[in-house]
Amino acid sequence: MLEKIREDILNYRREETKKNVCKALNEGLLPSEILEKGLLGGLKAVIEEYNKDEIGLPEVVLATWTFREGMEVLEPFLKNLEKAKPKGIIVIGTVEGDIHDLGKNIIKTFLTVSGYEVYDLGVDVSAKEFVSKAKESNANIVAMSALMTTTMFNMEKVVEALKESGIRDKVKIIIGGGPTNLDFSKRIGADGYAREGKEAIEVVDKLMSEMRR
Amino acid sequence: MERMSSYQRVQATLNHEEPDRVPVHFFCSLKSASLLGINNYQEYLQKPEYISQGELSFYNKFHLDSLLVFTDLCIVPEAYGCKVRYYTNNSPSVAGHIINELEDYEKLEVLDPLKGGRMPTIIKATELLTKKMKKKVPVTVGYMHPLGTLLDLRGRERGLADIILHPALLHKALETVTQTIAEFLKECAYAGADGLFIAPGGYGGVLTQEQALKFGIKYDAKLIEILKKETGLHVTAHFCGRKPFIDLCLREYPPIEILSWWDKGSNLSLSEAKKKYGDKICLSSGLDQNKTLLFGSPVDVEMEAKEAIKIAAKGGGYILAPGCEISHRTPDENLFAILEAARKYGNYPISDK
Ligand code: B12
Ligand SMILES: [Zn+2]
Numbered sequence: 001m002l003e004k005i006r007e008d009i010l011n012y013r014r015e016e017t018k019k020n021v022c023k024a025l026n027e028g029l030l031p032s033e034i035l036e037k038g039l040l041g042g043l044k045a046v047i048e049e050y051n052k053d054e055i056g057l058p059e060v061v062l063a064t065w066t067f068r069e070g071m072e073v074l075e076p077f078l079k080n081l082e083k084a085k086p087k088g089i090i091v092i093g094t095v096e097g098d099i100h101d102l103g104k105n106i107i108k109t110f111l112t113v114s115g116y117e118v119y120d121l122g123v124d125v126s127a128k129e130f131v132s133k134a135k136e137s138n139a140n141i142v143a144m145s146a147l148m149t150t151t152m153f154n155m156e157k158v159v160e161a162l163k164e165s166g167i168r169d170k171v172k173i174i175i176g177g178g179p180t181n182l183d184f185s186k187r188i189g190a191d192g193y194a195r196e197g198k199e200a201i202e203v204v205d206k207l208m209s210e211m212r213r
Numbered sequence: 214m215e216r217m218s219s220y221q222r223v224q225a226t227l228n229h230e231e232p233d234r235v236p237v238h239f240f241c242s243l244k245s246a247s248l249l250g251i252n253n254y255q256e257y258l259q260k261p262e263y264i265s266q267g268e269l270s271f272y273n274k275f276h277l278d279s280l281l282v283f284t285d286l287c288i289v290p291e292a293y294g295c296k297v298r299y300y301t302n303n304s305p306s307v308a309g310h311i312i313n314e315l316e317d318y319e320k321l322e323v324l325d326p327l328k329g330g331r332m333p334t335i336i337k338a339t340e341l342l343t344k345k346m347k348k349k350v351p352v353t354v355g356y357m358h359p360l361g362t363l364l365d366l367r368g369r370e371r372g373l374a375d376i377i378l379h380p381a382l383l384h385k386a387l388e389t390v391t392q393t394i395a396e397f398l399k400e401c402a403y404a405g406a407d408g409l410f411i412a413p414g415g416y417g418g419v420l421t422q423e424q425a426l427k428f429g430i431k432y433d434a435k436l437i438e439i440l441k442k443e444t445g446l447h448v449t450a451h452f453c454g455r456k457p458f459i460d461l462c463l464r465e466y467p468p469i470e471i472l473s474w475w476d477k478g479s480n481l482s483l484s485e486a487k488k489k490y491g492d493k494i495c496l497s498s499g500l501d502q503n504k505t506l507l508f509g510s511p512v513d514v515e516m517e518a519k520e521a522i523k524i525a526a527k528g529g530g531y532i533l534a535p536g537c538e539i540s541h542r543t544p545d546e547n548l549f550a551i552l553e554a555a556r557k558y559g560n561y562p563i564s565d566k
Contacts, residue, residue, distance in 0.1 A: 026376050026387065054421070055421060056373075056420040057373050057418075058420070058424065059371040061370050065374070099298075099306040116508070148303075149502065149542070150243065151303065151538030178503075179540075181504070
């Protein structure tokens with residue numbers, strides 16, 4: 001059954017996914033297992049193919065939609081049981097003035113798939129919103145995306161706002177998106193930069209382990 | 214005094230002859246607006262007089278060899294009725310879509326560029342600017358390609374999904390949108406533009422090669438074909454981002470005159486491009502808009518320009534330029550340094566040293 005759900009995600013079968021998640025629950029499979037091996041398993045496989053340039057964003061979008069529908073069925077059951085403890089808590093968003101979100105969404109999917117709990121603030125997110133969500137969710141990581149040279153400077157405002165609010169030491173900051181680079185991340189006082197999804201996971205894992213020390 | 218006017222310089226470059234020196238090009242509409250003293254970009258975008266005066270102010274300050282009218286990507290979506298969100302100090306974005314039900318795809322019609330939204334504003338701005346420039350400096354008009362425009366009419370995620378779910382609907386709508394963009398740019402040509410500039414985004418990282426070919430490149434090619442046939446103007450193809458499908462596009466497009474891309478950040482270096490395309494297509498690149506121009510010193514810019522000229526200028530067919538729109542925060546001194554470098558290192562004949 002888990003293999004079936006995995007296949008459903010890989011083939012964007014939205015109705016079947018929901019049905020099969022129900023079936024799996026009825027058969028007594030553990031919700032955490034349905035998530036790990038079924039839904040997330042499928043999404044991970046899709047991301048792998050995207051990494052290898054075998055598929056494009058259209059497929060990733062459809063797989064993500066399918067995943068979300070499966071999650072809607074599964075979520076209430078996960079809440080009751082012990083949910084696998086996330087590797088860390090991340091707040092992600094595209095900075096103020098910028099509405100590019102395809103890349104940010106990919107990063108969010110990558111991080112979710114790798115075991116983080118990710119809160120997505122969407123696009124055109126103000127420094128204030130980043131700070132309040134980071135506080136509220138006890139975030140370990142703040143992740144920002146900017147695709148334009150006009151808006152990348154708003155990342156610095158978020159770093160400043162985190163300092164002012166007194167939680168700068170509690171979070172690590174990672175940035176990404178077209179015009180940004182490692183130099184720029186250092187310049188604005190962020191802790192890391194990644195060019196794409198796989199690297200983002202590596203960098204975030206590293207930042208998490210630095211934080212534990 | 215230089216031997217050639219900017220117009221002659223660019224013309225020679227287009228003919229793959231050696232001009233007096235390497236021509237220089239860069240653009241940033243936000244900066245043009247603020248040079249004119251209009252600090253609300255929304256206001257700037259509504260008046261043809263502002264746009265033409267803004268480009269003129271940009272020219273008067275930086276004396277570059279060619280001007281580009283390419284204010285934003287919302288012009289056609291807005292003309293189709295999409296809601297647009299404006300910002301005071303940033304480019305606007307499409308905030309509401311008009312293809313909500315699948316039937317809406319089939320309701321799309323070719324728009325009259327003289328009536329729709331801000332299309333007339335841009336056409337008028339082109340007319341005013343080209344009159345002012347009197348063929349001393351060439352004026353190019355730019356716009357986004359058909360697929361990008363259609364995705365904005367539908368909303369990006371939904372539109373991308375439709376590539377798999379409803380390909381036939383997409384194709385029909387792409388035909389219509391291609392016609393509308395062609396009509397718009399044709400009017401800009403009739404208003405006096407000297408060249409046209411098409412931006413297909415990047416494709417890589419968004420679509421597979423096969424998807425790009427079927428839904429993107431095919432209609433880019435169609436658009437370019439119509440424009441070339443009906444206007445005879447030179448065409449620039451501009452590719453953004455790190456993974457553009459340049460080889461694939463150039464294979465499928467009718468012959469274009471200028472290739473503009475981010476040599477410093479993408480998968481095609483300047484020297485490779487010179488080898489592959491240098492004898493047929495003018496190359497416009499060499500400066501890093503996101504690093505050197507934005508954060509470097511004028512000396513860094515000079516060094517980058519010197520190196521680019523060394524690689525690509527020999528024999529003509531080269532325009533010293535950044536790989537994309539520059540940031541409005543780029544220091545003026547760095548922009549002055551571009552022209553100075555062209556005058557210092559870019560005089561033909563270029564020596565090998
Ligand atoms: C698609 C696109 C759009 C779509 C956006 C749809 C959407 N919902 O996202 C639309 C058409 C709506 C759009 C609008 C605009 N765009 Co646009 N757009 C692009 C384009 C072609 C591709 C971007 C993309 O989605 N790539 C695919 C994704 C998967 O890649 P990615 O975003 O780079 O993300 C990857 C990495 O960067 C990284 N990453 C991204 N975020 C993060 C975050 C973290 C934390 C980490 C670790 C990593 C990371 O990982 C991702 C996965 O690999 C780029 C050009 C390009 N090729 O990059 C221009 C581009 C970014 N846009 C540009 C512009 C100018 C605009 C507009 C202002 C145009 C206008 N005048 O109307 C508006 C923006 C309005 C606004 N206020 O925001 C410019 C920016 C230039 C500049 N000034 O710097 C670009 C470079 C193109 C150009 N030169 O014209 N755009
Ligand atoms: Zn670009």
